Each structure stands twice: as C-alpha cells, then as structure tokens.
Amino acid sequence: MIETIVPNPTESDEPSVVDGPAKMSARKVGVFYGEKQALKDVSVDIHDDKVTAFIGPSGCGKSTFLRCLNRMNDTIAGARVVGDIELDGDDIYASRMDVVQLRARVGMVFQKPNPFPKSIYENVAYGPRIHGLAEKKDDLDGIVEKSLKRAGLWEEVKDRLQESGTALSGGQQQRLCIARAIAVDPEVILMDEPCSALDPIATAKIEELIHELRGRYAIAIVTHNMQQAARVSQRTAFFHLGEMVEYGRTKDIFTNPVQQRTQDYITGRYG
C-alpha cells in the first residue's frame, strides 16, 4: 500500500536555519544484550522545542535506543550501552550521573498505559512525593492539578480524583501516565509507542497533547505509525535492523529521503 504522507504543516513555518544546541545528543551509541549487538552507531539530537520521532519496522532497535536515553536499559540484566549520550552536555552514563536524578529530568511514557493501582491523585502525586517537590498539601494539590490540566485530563477527572487510576479508559490512563511524568517537572519526555494500545479517538487526543506539550518539553517519540510521525514530529530518525539509517527534518525524510532504504520504507515497500 503506497500512501502520500503529508508532513506536519507547522514545519513550513519554521525558518530553515541550522538547529541550536541540542537538549540531548547521542553519538555512535550501540547496545549489546550479552554478546549480541542490538543497536549500533546511532547519532541523534533531541531539541528543546521539537518533537523527534523514531520510526522503523518492528525489532529495528528504536525502542531500545529510547530506553538508553533515561537508562531504563540498566534494569535489564546483561544489557550494555556504548557510545556517548549527553544531556545538556553531561554524559548520562558517567559515574557521577545519578540515575535517579536523570530519570527525574528525562521522563518516560510507556507503550501500554501503566497507572499504579492507586487513586488518580496518588498516581500523579507519586513522583513529586518521591522527589520532595511539595512541602505542603496545598503545593501537592497544585502540582497534581497543573499536571492533569497539561495532560488534558483535568476536566474529565477533577470530581473523582480519589477513584482508582486503573478504572479509567485506556486513553485516559495513558494521559494519566503523561500527567504522572509531567508532575516531576522533567526537561525531556520519552514516549514509547504511546498510542499503540489505543483506539483512533484516544490516539488523536494524545497527538493533540503532544502538540501542546512541544515547546515546554523536549519530546522523543517512538512510533511504528508513519502517518503519526509525520503528523507530530519535526525531526525523524529512521531505524532499520539495529542501525540508524537516516536522521533529518521530518519534511525531508518523508518527501525527499537521501537513503534508498528510507525511501522504500516510507513508500511501504517493506516493514
């Protein structure tokens, strides 16, 4: 199936100047699971005011790379990361980098909504409590309200904050997870196929939300849906078989890719 994919119109509003310094930059990143190399030679920049999409067929390593950016791969036994990843110029794999602080600055939203089996309020308040962001109950209430508002969920849940987060619909749960990530006031938000478990309407809401969050947070999103990447992102990296094939402006990747493999993928010849 060959479709014409129209890149995000906001892209054309941007002056085509060279990007400023990146919020996060990865250089020659590789990941090993034991002896097996799952990912090699990835060099990508993530910018403050832009959404960066990672696309590619299943098993291409895009999620693996995303999990390197907040060191979630640390939890997998036998995983090893090589290369450099910097956040504001600091190596995040350096020994003096506190992984707890890193994850507070680089939040993550997962493929399947994973609210805790606690109330809506407690789900959002979890992060601020752990990091001591609120001294008083009023401050915490404020953070919860602000986060839920930013995640576009406040109007739907403001009267039932004490109900269980797991009782919400799938789309609401995912927005709750976004609110939970926002509540610790991160600088970067990583999203790992955040819409793959959702229906089209819930997906549209999340995409709208990503638009609104852009500018406030640097966002990196993994998606297997090329239309979604074209709709929400300004930068796109194409991954294939554990390699990063091409990285550039979304408009260029979708209309005028340099690599033949990228061309083949976005025109639906494989993947």
Add this chain to the structure above:
Amino acid sequence: MTLSIALVAVLLLAFAAGLFARRRAVGLRGGGARLNSLPGYHAFYVALWAALPALLLLAIWTPVQTGLIEQSVLSSPVGQKLPAFDLARDTILTEAREIAAGDREAGFNAESSELAPIYDAATSRYAAVGGSIAIVFALLGAFLSMRRIGVDFRARSSVERWVMGLLVAASLIAILTTLGIVLSLLFESLRFFQQVPITEFLFGTTWSPQTAIRADQAGSSGAFGSIPLFWGTAFIGAIIAMIVAIPLGLMSAIFLTQYSPPKLRAWLKPMLEILAGVPTVVYGYFAALTVAPVIRDFGIAIGVSSASSESALAAGLVMGIMIIPFVSSMADDSIAAVPQAMRDGSLALGATKSETIKKVLLPAALPGVVGGVLLAVSRAIGETMIVVMAAGLAANMTINPFESVTTVTTQIVQLLTGDQEFDSAKTLAAFALGLLLFVITLILNLIALRVVRKYREAYE
C-alpha cells in the same frame, strides 16, 4: 480366597475382551472402512464394560457375603447352641473365622473349633456364588459391548464419558472424606454439649478438664471453658509465630525476587523450601531442647521471675521459623505477579529500587501477602507437634511470653492419650475442641482464598 480369584479372573477377562475388541476394530478397518474411533478406543470401551460392572458387583458382594456367612453359620446346629449375648457370640465367631482362614490353630472356646469347618464351607459356597455372578457380569458386559463395535460406533466419546465419570468420582472422594470428618467430629461434639453447656465451652475462662468418678472425690468438678486454650493457641500461633514469620518471610521474598542475582536465587529458594519439609517433630525437639532453656535463662537474666522452661516464646519462635517458607513463597509469588510495567513506571519517574518496592510493589502485592499470612496462621494454630513438645499444659491466660501457656492441640493430645472412658465429658471435650479449631481454620482458609482470588482478578 475365591473372591480374589474372581477378581483376577474379571481383570483378565476384561483385558482379553479389550484385545479381542481391538482386533475386531482393526479388522473393520482392514475391510477398507474409515472408523469413527481408533481401535484403541474400542478396546478400552469393551474392557471398561467388562470390568467395571463386575468389579462394582464384587465391591457390593463382599460385605453382603460376610452377613450371609454369619447367618448360615448361626443357623447351623452348632451355631444355634451359641450364647445369645452379643459379645460372647462375636468372640467365638471371630475365632472360628480365624481358624477357618488358617490364622490360628485353635480358639479359647471349644465351639469355635467345631464351627470352623462350617464357617469354611459357608465361605467357599458364598464366594463361589459371588465370584460366578461377577464373572457372568464380566462376560455379559464384554459380549454386549462387543456387539456395538462397528464403523460408526463412537467409542471415543463413550470412553471420554467414562473418563470424566472416573475423575468426578476421584474428586468426590476427597470432598466426601472432608464431610465425613466434619460429621464424625460433629456427632461426638453434640454428645459433649449434652453434658456441658455450649455457652460454658465457648465463653468460659477456666479450663480444668476432669470428670468425677465419685461425687465426694477431690477436684470432682471440672471446668470446660475453652477461651484459655484458644488464647494460648492464638498467642503462640498467630502472634508470636507471626511476629517472627511475617517480617522474615516478607524480607526474604523481597530479597529473592528483587535483589538476588538469579544464580543465588536458584540456590536460596530451594534451601528455604527445605524448611517446609522438616518434620514438625524435629522442630519440636529443637524448641524443647535448645530454644526453651536459652529463653528461660534469658528470661531469668532480665528479671522475669515466672520464666518457665515451657514458655510460649520458645514454641512461638520455633513455629515462626517453621512458617517462614509459607509466608515467603506466597509473598514471592504475589510480588512476582505484579507486572513489570508497574516497576518500570515507578523507576522511570526516578524512584529508587527500595522506593519502588515500598510504594508500588508491596501495596500491589499486599492482598496476596495477606492471603499467604492467613494460610500460615491457619497452619500454625493447627500445628500440634511443636506445641506438644515445647508448650506447657497449664491453661494460663497471660501475655507474658516467658510464661507457660497451653494450646488447643496440646490439650486434645492430653485428653485422648492413655486409657480413657469414651463417653466422659473429658474425652468428648477433645472432639468439641477439634471441631472448633477446624471451623476456625476453615474460616481463615476461606477468607485467604477469597482475598487471593480477588487480587488475581485485579491483574487479569
């Protein structure tokens, strides 16, 4: 003797019929037909029909035969001269049977030797009758079922039904046995409650189980208030043992699931489970010989004058150790059942490992842990050997763990050991205690299972 021959004959017959049926079914297939069921099912079907009705008949016949033999022996000329008194007559009959079976040379009663040949004859006669009927049943079953063998015969679904019936019967046996246990306890308990009011038993606070032989003897009045016993049981099994088992079991489960490297876990987990396999009598020795003296000395050293060498603490501590594997394996299962996504969600927010365990994993696993603890409590309060060896006999209501308390199971053992009248309140009290204990552990188990099931639903 002949009945066992009949039994073997029926089984052989069934086997042969099965083989024959199989050959016939194979023969049908040889004719080019496509059988509805494999020949093996036909064989099984015929063998079942040959064996089961005949075996059922034998099972019914065996007790019937005993009665018939006795009747015919008693109606014989020698038999009619036997004393009418049940006990004397039964003794002679038993001796006669044993002589007939060749288990003894001669009886104490002269009549038994005379009766033996009659007994022998009657036995062979009735066994021959029963055996022949069984064999006829087997032949009939084999013959009738054999006629049904054909291309279209659904032997497979018939065999399936038989198999299901077999499985239902197997599970019924366990349930019926439980029911039987409850009933036997219940009837003895009812006899007890005819002698001692149920309110005194349930709410009385004095336990002094004795019944007077003469009205004027010392200590002629007994008291059957069970509260001190249940207090002792709860103190040892539900309080002291759990204070030991819950933290240790929970923490070892957390270590095993969250911190331990897989290789270490592969070693530690089976070793912990070995604890569950140690016979409780061994724990009893350990409690009585090693732990109890240490605790008594410690109690005296810190100035507890009433420190006993049969302290509640000794029994409770050792029981707690025994219970650790139950708590830890239930906690292990429920922590492992919390989805990885929960852990990831918490870690991705910048929570540390222990924060994640404390605030996400444990609350999510709590119902499973509670279920495990309740099961452990119900096991601890029903446990007998440790408390018989290490806990005392005095029915004290004390909260001093250095003092001696007694438990329900200890008292049951006390009441039933030795020569006892079986209709005195003292002996019957053991059944009432057993019944009450059974009801309590049953309720605990039911609650635990409900809690655990509810928790399972939460993640499915």
